[in-house]
Structures are given as C-alpha cells and as structure tokens.
Amino acid sequence: MYDFVVVGVGPPGARFARRAAEAGYDVLALEKGEVGTPLACSGHVSTDVWEYVPDEAKAELFQNRVYGANFHVGGPGSRSYPFYRDEEVSNVIDRVELDRTLADCAREAGADVREGHTVTAVTEEDDHVVVEASLANRIGGGTETFAARMVAGCDGPVSRVRREAGLPEPEETLHGVLAFDEEADAGDFVDVHLTAPTFFAWRIPRGDAGVEYGLAAPPGIEVNELFDALTEAYDVETDRFCSGAIPIGPADSVTSERVFLIGDAAAQTKPFTGGGILYSMTAADIAADVVDPADPSTLADYEAGWRDELSTEIRLGKLIRKCYSLPEPVQRVGLRALSGEIGVHMDRPSSFFSREHLRRLFS
Numbered sequence: 122m123y124d125f126v127v128v129g130v131g132p133p134g135a136r137f138a139r140r141a142a143e144a145g146y147d148v149l150a151l152e153k154g155e156v157g158t159p160l161a162c163s164g165h166v167s168t169d170v171w172e173y174v175p176d177e178a179k180a181e182l183f184q185n186r187v188y189g190a191n192f193h194v195g196g197p198g199s200r201s202y203p204f205y206r207d208e209e210v211s212n213v214i215d216r217v218e219l220d221r222t223l224a225d226c227a228r229e230a231g232a233d234v235r236e237g238h239t240v241t242a243v244t245e246e247d248d249h250v251v252v253e254a255s256l257a258n259r260i261g262g263g264t265e266t267f268a269a270r271m272v273a274g275c276d277g278p279v280s281r282v283r284r285e286a287g288l289p290e291p292e293e294t295l296h297g298v299l300a301f302d303e304e305a306d307a308g309d310f311v312d313v314h315l316t317a318p319t320f321f322a323w324r325i326p327r328g329d330a331g332v333e334y335g336l337a338a339p340p341g342i343e344v345n346e347l348f349d350a351l352t353e354a355y356d357v358e359t360d361r362f363c364s365g366a367i368p369i370g371p372a373d374s375v376t377s378e379r380v381f382l383i384g385d386a387a388a389q390t391k392p393f394t395g396g397g398i399l400y401s402m403t404a405a406d407i408a409a410d411v412v413d414p415a416d417p418s419t420l421a422d423y424e425a426g427w428r429d430e431l432s433t434e435i436r437l438g439k440l441i442r443k444c445y446s447l448p449e450p451v452q453r454v455g456l457r458a459l460s461g462e463i464g465v466h467m468d469r470p471s472s473f474f475s476r477e478h479l480r481r482l483f484s
Contacts, residue, residue, distance in 0.1 A: 292370025
C-alpha cells in the first residue's frame with residue numbers, strides 16, 4: 122500500500138509528490154497522458170517560480186523577462202496605462218517544460234511517476250483509499266488498481282478526484298483560450314485589455330518563442346469569437362490554439378476523510394488573473410509539511426494552513442477583479458491615477474492595497 126497516490130502531475134502534483142517522497146513517504150503519482158500536455162495554461166509567472174526548480178533548469182525554461190504591463194480599456198491601439206518597476210517583475214517560461222522539470226524532480230526524490238494512467242474511480246474505505254486507473258492510452262490497455270492511505274487530487278479544474286470524493290465545486294469556472302504567433306518579440310511589457318466580460322484579454326511577448334494571445338470569460342460568452350476579434354485587431358495569425366477551464370473561488374472544504382485537493386482542483390488560483398502555479402505549489406508545500414497519511418485528522422491542518430496563507434490574497438484578488446467590470450470612465454480614472462512605477466507583486470494582491478497605492482488612487 123502506498124502512503125499517497127497523487128492524481129495529476131502538473132505543478133501542484135509534482136511538487137507535493139517530490140516533497141512527500143523527500144520526507145520518506147511511498148508516493149505514486151499518476152498522469153493521464155504525457156506530463157505537460159496538452160498545454161492549457163499561460164507561461165507568464167512571477168520570478169518566485171525559480172525557487173521551485175533546480176538552478177540549472179532556468180536556462181532551458183526561461184523565455185523572456187517582463188518589467189510591467191500596459192493596461193487598455195479598449196482594444197489594440199487604445200490608450201495604454203503603464204504599470205512598471207525598474208527591476209523585472211515577472212518572467213515568461215516554457216510552460217510544458219516546467220511541468221516536465223517538476224515531474225523529474227519528483228522522480229529524483231523517489232516518487233513513482235507514471236504517465237498514461239487515467240483515474241476513473243476513487244473509493245474511500247475505513248483505513249485506505251482505492252484508486253482505479255485506465256490504461257487506454259497505453260499499448261495493451263487494461264486497468265490497474267492501487268491502494269493508498271491517502272489520495273492527493275491534483276487533477277485540474279474538472280477534477281475526477283473531487284467528484285469521486287463528493288467534494289463541492291469551485292464558486293465559478295471561466296473559459297480560457299490562448300494561442301501563439303511565432304514571430305519573435307522580446308518586449309518588456311505585457312498588454313492587458315479589459316474587454317472580455319468580467320475578465321480580460323492579454324498579449325505576452327515570449328522572446329524567440331513568439332507571442333502569446335489569450336483571454337478568459339464566463340460560461341455562455343462566445344470566447345472564440347472574442348479571441349478572433351482580438352487577434353484580428355492585432356493583425357496576426359495564431360496557431361497551437363489551446364482551451365481550458367479556469368476555476369475561481371475555493372469551496373468551503375477541499376478535504377474529505379482521506380482525500381485532499383491541491384491546485385486547480387481546489388480552485389487555489391488568483392481571481393484577478395486566473396493563474397495558479399505559485400498558489401498551488403505553496404499549498405503543496407503546506408500539505409507536505411502537515412499531512413500524515415496515517416492520521417486523517419491532519420487534513421484539518423492542511424485546510425487551515427493553506428487558507429491562512431492564501432485566503433487573504435484570494436479575497437483581495439476578487440476585489441481587484443471587480444474593477445474589470447466598472448464603467449469605462451471609472452476604469453480610466455483609476456488607471457490614470459495609479460499608472461506609473463508601482464510596487465506590486467503579481468502573486469500578492471495585498472501589495473496593491475498599500476498605503477501608497479491607496480493614497481494615489483484617492484488623491
């Protein structure tokens with residue numbers, strides 16, 4: 122019997138598998154396809170990401186550095202309101218290779234990472250959990266069954282583990298799309314367009330890797346049509362179109378008797394950008410520090426721990442997101458008041474609500 126079966130080997134699953142294996146636990150991590158594919162997430166991250174990967178991996182993962190963002194109330198060509206710092210505030214990375222690098226770290230720590238295993242059932246018993254996985258994507262097919270003291274559901278926004286454990290859904294799920302223009306662009310700023318209903322569209326220069334375009338919107342909105350309008354306005358043709366769900370707002374509980382959720386499965390994301398890489402790996406570290414697979418009561422420590430660390434940032438992130446839906450004249454006034462050099466960390470909206478920034482907004 123394994124101590125942990127980890128379902129999903131994206132950043133949260135790989136990080137937890139690594140940390141749990143380093144702590145001496147017997148860890149099995151299952152990924153339904155190949156690690157890192159299909160791509161469904163932007164590669165624009167804060168520089169904090171480098172704390173989670175080996176130093177030697179940076180050269181392969183790094184694509185571009187970003188010093189700020191140009192905010193637009195309208196589309197391309199509309200007036201921009203720059204927010205920036207003199208030092209780099211974020212990096213653009215190879216998102217697929219990030220997943221593969223983190224999975225390699227888990228393997229090197231001793232976790233058994235297996236690709237081509239699609240989890241189809243999770244059954245909680247009194248003293249263990251039974252996980253069934255289909256091998257339909259592997260030669261020979263078939264199924265496998267595994268037993269573990271606990272299961273970590275790290276299987277994304279449409280989580281099978283969450284559903285099997287009877288845990289509640291996130292408050293909201295957005296539909297995100299992105300695609301790429303292959304023309305190199307080493308620009309220092311990303312572009313943010315407050316044109317998608319309740320959210321935004323973006324343009325991210327990726328150095329020699331080209332340019333990423335994307336947007337997200339609530340269900341019922343024709344995101345493909347909005348995306349086509351965005352790229353037509355920029356007069357570009359894109360390829361490698363990707364689509365995926367973005368969960369916003371964690372439920373009241375992300376744990377059951379022997380199952381716990383991490384990352385998108387738990388909606389541990391930034392409400393104002395939809396990103397979740399750093400939040401999910403923060404939660405993974407907390408889980409690895411406090412969860413004892415032989416003691417289900419420690420799952421309460423995980424619930425408390427990740428909420429203590431992230432709930433304020435998520436709550437303030439929701440407030441920032443509400444500004445996306447303000448009337449355009451109000452948006453322009455706010456952007457004009459705050460634009461310029463600004464000391465905001467892209468993963469910590471609490472940094473936005475500093476005394477200095479609020480004074481600038483209301484002065």
